[in-house]
Amino acid sequence: MPTFDLARLLGTELPLIQAPMAGVQGSALAIAVSQAGALGSLPCAMLAPDAIQREVAAIRTGTWRPFNLNFFCHTPPEPDDAHEARWRERLAPYYAEFGIDPAGIAAGPGRQPFSAALCDLVEPLRPPVLSFHFGLPAPELVARIKRWGGRILASATTVEEGRWLQARGADAVIAQGLEAGGHRGHFLSDDLSRQSGLFALLPQLVAALEVPVIAAGGIADAGGVSAAMALGAAGVQVGTAYMLCPEATTSALHRAALQSEAAHHTALTRLFTGRPARGIVNRAMRELGAMSPDAPAFPLATSAIAPLRAKAEAQGSGDFTPLWSGQNAAGCRPMPARELTRALAAGFGPR
Structure with a gap:
């Protein structure tokens, strides 16, 4: 089984991605995670164009490290x-x-899908990484992103979706297990019975694909990170565990429910x-x-x-x-994002 250096692909210290979580975060969480050596993410599907520009400016002011902008690719x-x-x-x-x-x-x-107009807005900002949910944008938009050197990540909930994404230009595929919070990333079929838990999906995607596979869903601590890596993951994506961090904008009601x-x-x-x-x-x-x-x-x-x-x-x-x-x-505890990131990093073992 080939070994991938996801951190090198992303330009980060750690092969760890903070999941983009619309409604509970902005640039502050992305900055804190990137500064800690992982890949901070900004959800953009619910942001107006001027808000995207402001948030990216804030990220670039707060960190010189790589970050990820996330968009949806649904058909309205x-x-x-x-x-x-x-x-x-x-x-x-x-x-x-x-x-x-x-x-x-x-x-x-x-929510609006990624479009030519959004690509026109984003291209001058030159985000190092873009991630997509519900498939990929049109081939010509994928080509534009590649031309400016952007790395492309996308979510798969089945092996078929993983193969589809790889064939259409994804640099890495996020294996989204059924445990994951927020929206399912499926796009080839609405049949939820075709989807499985992470530790069933992950090794199948690793065996089927030639690009790095990132594990997502139910990973909340270093033990979960270690288990995912043992099954062949090139890295992990973690969302829920970050929702109680002070840098998140999670509401008081939502924070109470999580605890x-x-x-x-x-x-x-x-x-x-x-x-x-x-x-x-x-x-x-x-x-x-x-x-x-x-x-x-x-x-x-x-x-x-x-x-x-x-x-x-x-x-x-x-x-x-x-x-x-x-x-x-x-693993959802009220601790600074930097502290949580370093705690999760222990699951990767000595580096």
């Missing part, structure tokens, strides 16, 4: 008025409970965005059904449920909040 769905009406009808009892007038809720997407007994029960849900994502089970997931088909396609489900989230959070409740978390929140 056509709006479906009938489906939207059915979704709002399902939410009607909750609107009444919180005194919300659904007529005042505007419909609209919450509670509730964190032991997570599930995949499409209620909050329209696409399966793993989070801590809450009232919305229990009462509506975590994978309810009533929720419109990604990302159109977001707008109708957002006012319920805002009202509940104002009352100190996370009943309608997407409390993203992986299945293993054991």
Whole structure:
């Protein structure tokens, strides 16, 4: 089995990537992780163009080390008025409970895929690494990134997706196990039964691919890092464990949930965005059904449920909040990101 030096590929000291986590982080976490010798990541799918420029400027001011910009590659769905009406009808009892007038809720997407316009914005910024979820951008955009020397990472949830990504230019593939928090990265099939846990997926991808494979999902401490490396991973990506770091912007409600007994029960849900994502089970997931088909396609489900989230959070409740978390929140502790990064690095052994 070939050995890859992922750190050399990324230009980092450690073969460790902080997972991009939209909604719970900005440039501060990316800076802290990069400064600690790993690859800090900035989620960009929910950022306006001027916000991306500001955050990248902040990263370059805060560290001279490499960093990663993350984007989505989904195909925006056509709006479906009938489906939207059915979704709002399902939410009607909750609107009444919180005194919300659904007529005042505007419909609209919450996330945009990587496009030629975004590539025009990003190219002058010359990010050292770009990572993608839900596939890869168009071939001509991949070629542009390669021309400026950018490294490309992308998530795979099956061996078939890993082969697809390798054939289309990914420099490394992230093996996203079913344990991982946040959105599933699948893109070739919506059949979740085709996806598996990390330690089943990882060795299959390592055997099938010629590019480095990065392990992601359920890794929360040095022991998890060591186990992934023993199965052939070239490096690891860690998300949930960073969510209690002071550099993260995780809300007080979300922080409390991650440190509670509730964190032991997570599930995949499409209620909050329209696409399966793993989070801590809450009232919305229990009462509506975590994978309810009533929720419109990604990302159109977001707008109708957002006012319920805002009202509940104002009352100190996370009943309608997407409390993203992986299945293993054991390593999620309130410690500086630098300290956590160095603790995880012990799993790589002597270097």
